[in-house]
Amino acid sequence: MGAMLTGAGLSLGPIMGGYIVERTTWRWIFWACAITFALLAVVGCYILKETYSPVLHKRVYQSGNDSKTEAQAPSATSQTNLDVSSPLKRLSARAIAVFKGPWVRPAQMLIQSPIVLLFAIYTTVTQGYLLLVFATLGLVYQDHYHFSPGASGLAYLGLAGGLTLSQFTLGHLSDKHIARGAHKPEGRLPPLLIGALIIPFSLLAYGWGPHMH
16 A cells, blocks of 8 residues: 555646646745645644654653563663763664664675565666656656647656556455465565566657657
8 A cells, every 4th residue: 555655646746747847946945845844743743653762762751651670661761782981882872773773774685685685686787767756757758749848748657547546456466375375575576577578668668669769
């Protein structure tokens, strides 16, 4: 569902941007984004809940609902087992705790796990082609077929429909494949072969269409 909403957002953005430029100025694209993000940030502060584990453990400990002793309470200093007698060492320990997980662990998985490396390369290539299509589709319809900025944005509706359809169909195929006994996480990768075969033909059609017509 999250991937489907992301694809829909990528498709609806050019449509809205095209009509904004056509009826106002290009500056209102940035104003519209800023206003939308500001509203979402305010709403998110009240709707979204804290999920960071150290913060949640610290809140439980401070409220008195945790049976652990103070030495067992999770914190950046206890996790690193460093001497934090000075503010500089305390800051250093906290920085190590913050950056060690998000940076070191993904790098280790990328280097030590071949499946992660291969899938990262595959995702990089496919996402790169997808962004190229998003960046050039509107220009193709405006320069080659002489569409207006608003009308050229409607061409992205096809991408939105394709992304939505693929999420439902490939998700269903992936669930059926897992139900047959492939209970490992890698068991969801074989249905990607369908998309891997479709992508080259789609790019060929995308380039051949404007060239011939």
